[in-house]
Amino acid sequence: MENNVQTASTGGGFQPWMAVNDNKAGMEGLDKEKINRIILEASKGSKFYENELKKEQQVNQRIEKMMQQKELITVQQLRKAQLLVDKLVNDLECSRDLGRIIVHIDMDAFYAAVEMRDNLDLRDKPMAVGSMSMLSTSNYHARKFGVRAAMPGFIAKKLCPSLIIVPLNFDKYKAVSAEIREIFAEYDPNFSPVSLDEAYLDITDHLEQRCCWPESRRTYYLEKEITSTEHTSDLQLSGNTDGTISPVLFEDSPPPSLNTAPEQKHIVFGISAEEAVREMRFRIEQKTSLTASAGIAPNTMLAKVCSDKNKPNGQYKIPNNQQAVMDFIKDLPIRKVPGIGKVTEKMLKALGITTCSELRQQGALLSLLFSETSWHHFLQISLGLGSTHLERDGERKSMSTERTFSEISDPEEQYSLCRELCSDLAKDLKKEGLRGRTVTLKLKNVNFALKTKASTLSYAVSTEDEIFALAKDLLKTEIDNSSPQPLRLRLMGVRISGFQSQEDKKQQQKSILGFLHTDKQDIPFTSQGHMFSTQGTKASCSFFNRKKAELMLNDQKQNPQEHQTCNVGDRDVHLINGSNGLLNCMLTCPVCLMKQNTSDLKTFNEHIDKCLSSVSEDQEDTNDKTQKASNLPICDDKNEIKIFCESDINESVHCNSSNVMSTSCHNVKDKMTRIVMGNTEEESTAEESSPLIHNSVGYSRSCSKESTTQSNVTDLCEMIQHKQDYKQKSSSLLTRMHLLCPVCNLKQETSDLDVFNRHVDVCLNEGVLKELVKERPCSSDAVSLLDRKTTAAHLDVNSRNKSKRSASPPLQHAAKKPKHNKNENTIYRFFR
DNA sequence: GCGGATCAC
DNA sequence: TATGGTGATCCGC
Numbered sequence: 001m002e003n004n005v006q007t008a009s010t011g012g013g014f015q016p017w018m019a020v021n022d023n024k025a026g027m028e029g030l031d032k033e034k035i036n037r038i039i040l041e042a043s044k045g046s047k048f049y050e051n052e053l054k055k056e057q058q059v060n061q062r063i064e065k066m067m068q069q070k071e072l073i074t075v076q077q078l079r080k081a082q083l084l085v086d087k088l089v090n091d092l093e094c095s096r097d098l099g100r101i102i103v104h105i106d107m108d109a110f111y112a113a114v115e116m117r118d119n120l121d122l123r124d125k126p127m128a129v130g131s132m133s134m135l136s137t138s139n140y141h142a143r144k145f146g147v148r149a150a151m152p153g154f155i156a157k158k159l160c161p162s163l164i165i166v167p168l169n170f171d172k173y174k175a176v177s178a179e180i181r182e183i184f185a186e187y188d189p190n191f192s193p194v195s196l197d198e199a200y201l202d203i204t205d206h207l208e209q210r211c212c213w214p215e216s217r218r219t220y221y222l223e224k225e226i227t228s229t230e231h232t233s234d235l236q237l238s239g240n241t242d243g244t245i246s247p248v249l250f251e252d253s254p255p256p257s258l259n260t261a262p263e264q265k266h267i268v269f270g271i272s273a274e275e276a277v278r279e280m281r282f283r284i285e286q287k288t289s290l291t292a293s294a295g296i297a298p299n300t301m302l303a304k305v306c307s308d309k310n311k312p313n314g315q316y317k318i319p320n321n322q323q324a325v326m327d328f329i330k331d332l333p334i335r336k337v338p339g340i341g342k343v344t345e346k347m348l349k350a351l352g353i354t355t356c357s358e359l360r361q362q363g364a365l366l367s368l369l370f371s372e373t374s375w376h377h378f379l380q381i382s383l384g385l386g387s388t389h390l391e392r393d394g395e396r397k398s399m400s401t402e403r404t405f406s407e408i409s410d411p412e413e414q415y416s417l418c419r420e421l422c423s424d425l426a427k428d429l430k431k432e433g434l435r436g437r438t439v440t441l442k443l444k445n446v447n448f449a450l451k452t453k454a455s456t457l458s459y460a461v462s463t464e465d466e467i468f469a470l471a472k473d474l475l476k477t478e479i480d481n482s483s484p485q486p487l488r489l490r491l492m493g494v495r496i497s498g499f500q501s502q503e504d505k506k507q508q509q510k511s512i513l514g515f516l517h518t519d520k521q522d523i524p525f526t527s528q529g530h531m532f533s534t535q536g537t538k539a540s541c542s543f544f545n546r547k548k549a550e551l552m553l554n555d556q557k558q559n560p561q562e563h564q565t566c567n568v569g570d571r572d573v574h575l576i577n578g579s580n581g582l583l584n585c586m587l588t589c590p591v592c593l594m595k596q597n598t599s600d601l602k603t604f605n606e607h608i609d610k611c612l613s614s615v616s617e618d619q620e621d622t623n624d625k626t627q628k629a630s631n632l633p634i635c636d637d638k639n640e641i642k643i644f645c646e647s648d649i650n651e652s653v654h655c656n657s658s659n660v661m662s663t664s665c666h667n668v669k670d671k672m673t674r675i676v677m678g679n680t681e682e683e684s685t686a687e688e689s690s691p692l693i694h695n696s697v698g699y700s701r702s703c704s705k706e707s708t709t710q711s712n713v714t715d716l717c718e719m720i721q722h723k724q725d726y727k728q729k730s731s732s733l734l735t736r737m738h739l740l741c742p743v744c745n746l747k748q749e750t751s752d753l754d755v756f757n758r759h760v761d762v763c764l765n766e767g768v769l770k771e772l773v774k775e776r777p778c779s780s781d782a783v784s785l786l787d788r789k790t791t792a793a794h795l796d797v798n799s800r801n802k803s804k805r806s807a808s809p810p811l812q813h814a815a816k817k818p819k820h821n822k823n824e825n826t827i828y829r830f831f832r
Numbered sequence: 833g834c835g836g837a838t839c840a841c
Numbered sequence: 842t843a844t845g846g847t848g849a850t851c852c853g854c
Contacts, residue, residue: 154844338840454833495848
């Protein structure tokens with residue numbers, strides 16, 4: 001690896017770009033020459049390789065440019081820069097926080113280790129997890145051959161013909177991940193997961209308490225753990241009788257974490273950080289038969305580097321003092337630092353920087369060649385500084401879905417594919433109740449050239465149709481630009497970003513609340529103060545209009561025929577203009593969910609008020625918590641809920657013409673009861689909730705009626721939420737709830753009613769769609785384009801999810817897999 | 833805001 | 842035969 005930029009760009013026989021790096025644990029002391037030759041031979045001439053060369057040249061150009069810039073730097077500039085750097089170093093040093101003890105813990109060759117644990121035949125053989133197209137990870141036997149993560153299986157096979165490739169089994173990894181996270185939580189309830197197999201913990205508080213613990217609390221018994229764990233008992237039966245607890249997964253692995261005599265039945269851990277971490281690793285090993293490595297340091301950056309130091313099955317600690325930190329940092333190769341990747345390494349190397357102390361020495365130069373954020377970051381690294389505060393579940397910034405397939409050049413197929421991706425994305429968005437303003441289309445052509453196209457709206461979108469409307473335009477532009485040559489694609493992806501922040505949501509809620517509680521004189525209410533007017537504050541208008549737009553879209557999609565004869569816009573006019581449009585309608589009360597034998601809005605409102613009042617009284621009168629379940633609207637007489645505005649009335653208007661509504665409503669009400677109380681009713685089966693979707697006679701003919709139900713549920717929930725917010729009850733009540741979707745019957749990992757509402761909305765629509773499809777003859781062999789085009793290998797490659805939302809921990813990949821539901825795809829295609 | 837790049841896992 | 846998917850961030854327009 002001694003080649004510099006210049007020689008690399010000449011493209012001599014040896015290509016460092018494609019070559020193995022020995023950064024990864026278990027890759028030391030390999031026959032790199034040979035490995036690189038094999039990799040090169042297997043890659044040379046491929047489109048992929050050509051593209052890698054191109055990218056490499058771009059980096060080289062970047063470096064050349066940087067070097068030219070460097071030549072222009074004067075001594076004075078450098079001196080001035082040095083002063084600036086010195087000042088920053090001083091400031092940074094002053095702010096150095098050595099008060100926390102951060103642990104980074106990382107399972108050893110996680111996926112491979114799980115597979116080896118569960119299949120004894122794999123133990124002593126080189127193996128990897130993934131497919132012929134892509135490997136996720138390899139065991140340490142395989143690493144000796146140069147087989148590593150992110151390497152295509154077919155190349156790995158060339159390096160190691162006896163390599164066994166095991167397909168990914170995410171469910172299993174997720175299960176193990178849940179087990180280890182239980183342990184993490186005992187040491188730091190606020191631990192920060194990085195991926196299925198990795199997490200940061202701040203054990204400072206744990207250690208404070210730990211020092212007072214009696215020995216008994218730090219004592220762990222072997223047999224108890226082993227017998228209570230299925231995995232380990234399997235191994236015991238399988239002849240693992242060498243006195244170690246877990247299988248020796250790696251032959252170069254240090255002795256097992258238990259350094260007591262085999263006959264000893266318990267082990268007492270000390271009170272130090274190292275002992276606590278050893279204990280944690282011991283417990284992980286006892287529980288899962290898998291080993292973990294850990295780093296202990298004053299901040300996350302150092303902890304992360306440390307966990308790699310004694311991998312596998314080891315740990316390393318940097319004491320919490322400045323000197324120890326600087327000693328550790330001194331000769332640390334910059335590439336070991338998280339955030340410094342291949343390219344940055346190469347650029348810095350061109351400046352003669354390979355270690356962290358060199359990074360420090362060249363601070364002035366770096367400040368003149370890199371952006372402020374970059375050189376600040378470099379400087380922090382060089383001082384061994386990093387985050388001392390673990391980020392709690394940050395807000396998601398984007399969500400995307402993308403797929404690789406064998407070449408698709410036909411525009412029709414490309415559009416079709418694009419829609420499928422939008423559909424998938426919309427489903428994922430629903431799950432989290434998100435809406436975004438920016439849609440980005442990602443395309444990779446058969447030459448591996450990547451391109452993204454984005455479009456931003458002034459409002460947020462979330463449905464398949466909305467997203468597709470944007471994505472298809474972006475795609476069209478690309479197709480047109482390419483014409484008459486076809487776009488030859490190997491990958492397509494759709495991303496959505498520009499979500500409402502929590503802050504935005506609060507703002508919105510406030511404005512809605514303001515809308516609901518504004519002085520009557522300011523709002524064109526009816527004489528009773530009910531919001532039958534279409535007017536209102538700006539924010540609330542857009543909110544409800546969007547809601548209506550969504551419903552219109554659903555209407556069109558779900559029942560175009562009905563839509564033709566009964567136009568939503570027309571109905572709007574009737575409503576706005578007065579009671580004409582209501583003459584032949586009956587209204588359904590959103591509280592008692594009973595049809596009201598009136599078309600007079602005034603009467604109807606009075607009924608609602610009565611309903612609300614009565615349930616409020618109930619709520620106050622009773623101490624019986626189960627009774628409270630029926631108290632849907634949380635309000636009092638003084639704060640009448642007057643939430644019925646235009647869109648609601650529209651929906652209510654639909655629902656009088658058949659008895660579908662009442663059937664559905666009762667179900668909804670039942671479910672709502674549970675939602676509000678947080679009664680998860682685990683025993684509630686799919687059958688129990690299915691009537692909501694399947695049981696209604698004529699359901700498929702009355703799609704808009706389903707919208708009614710949906711709207712009522714949604715608005716009731718919103719009503720409740722807003723009321724609760726208003727009464728400042730939300731945090732005390734809502735956050736403890738387990739929300740169970742009444743439609744899909746799945747527990748939703750959110751306590752945010754807004755999020756939950758959106759999920760329910762979506763679920764309800766899906767029910768209608770499915771029902772509709774059942775009714776309509778639809779080619780059963782209308783298989784998804786992606787299913788046809790995507791190879792199994794492509795589907796099963798590594799994809800560790802890095803969701804920042806701890807409410808739905810990084811398990812999303814697996815959750816995303818069922819996306820390839822052919823029925824669902826055909827449903828959406830049907831409506832195209 | 834857009835598009836390309838880099839990085840992590 | 843065959844080189845991934847998801848999310849974040851940064852930089853230079």
